[in-house]
Amino acid sequence: MSVLHIVNKSPYDRYSLDTCLRLARPDSAVLLIEDGIYAALKNAAASERVQQALENHQIYALEPDLQARGINPDNMIDGISLVDYDGFVKLTTDYDKSQSWL
Amino acid sequence: MATKKFLYINRKAPHGSIYAQESLEVVLIAAAFEQDVSLAFVDDGVYQLMQNQDTAALGSKNFSPTYRALGDYEVNKIYVEQESLELRGLAKDDLMPLVYEDEDDDWAEKDSIHVVSSAELAEIIEQQDVILNF
Numbered sequence: 649m650s651v652l653h654i655v656n657k658s659p660y661d662r663y664s665l666d667t668c669l670r671l672a673r674p675d676s677a678v679l680l681i682e683d684g685i686y687a688a689l690k691n692a693a694a695s696e697r698v699q700q701a702l703e704n705h706q707i708y709a710l711e712p713d714l715q716a717r718g719i720n721p722d723n724m725i726d727g728i729s730l731v732d733y734d735g736f737v738k739l740t741t742d743y744d745k746s747q748s749w750l
Numbered sequence: 751m752a753t754k755k756f757l758y759i760n761r762k763a764p765h766g767s768i769y770a771q772e773s774l775e776v777v778l779i780a781a782a783f784e785q786d787v788s789l790a791f792v793d794d795g796v797y798q799l800m801q802n803q804d805t806a807a808l809g810s811k812n813f814s815p816t817y818r819a820l821g822d823y824e825v826n827k828i829y830v831e832q833e834s835l836e837l838r839g840l841a842k843d844d845l846m847p848l849v850y851e852d853e854d855d856d857w858a859e860k861d862s863i864h865v866v867s868s869a870e871l872a873e874i875i876e877q878q879d880v881i882l883n884f
Contacts, residue, residue, distance in 0.1 A: 658794050660793065660794055660838065661763070682765070682766045683766035686763065689838065712808050713808070717763070717765060717803060718801050718802040718803040719800070732807075
């Protein structure tokens with residue numbers, strides 16, 4: 649099985665998302681949490697990179713972190729799946745390993 | 751006490767660290783000393799003003815409604831850098847409306863948020879006596 653990559657920093661503040669996508673194998677998944685969820689927004693400078701990544705990876709975003717930051721799911725890039733805290737826990741058990749790009 | 755021009759520059763997203771909340775508290779305290787206060791939101795700081803922030807599921811304090819109190823403290827010069835908004839796919843409509851009542855204009859309600867270019871913000875920074883960064 650594969651790796652769950654977790655990104656918790658804004659793509660405009662750090663290179664965490666870029667490094668993650670560069671080093672994530674095609675069958676691995678990406679979970680956006682905390683300030684990482686800003687990468688899920690449409691029509692932004694990072695949107696194209698995320699859209700490309702969706703061709704090779706399942707991408708998830710943690711809904712409570714979206715709500716806290718005022719992000720409407722309608723403004724998210726199509727293809728990103730929302731998870732709640734239970735979904736977060738399930739992902740960490742569905743994948744062999746979790747890798748947090750702190 | 752002589753009035754000085756204070757500018758608070760906010761460059762961090764709101765809930766991932768304590769900077770935004772601390773900045774807002776300092777601004778409200780400083781406003782009580784009747785100084786000439788301006789706020790600037792640059793880089794990820796623009797996310798602080800997003801509408802409809804709801805931290806209930808996080809279990810952390812939602813301080814975002816407090817920005818609406820700034821007008822009552824006569825903090826009504828709020829500058830948001832256009833370039834920072836655009837890079838993030840945001841526009842002024844995505845930000846919470848912040849207003850104040852202008853005592854020199856029969857208490858007419860006016861917009862506190864000014865979306866400004868980098869060049870305009872550079873000029874505003876130049877005019878300050880004190881600059882504080884969060």
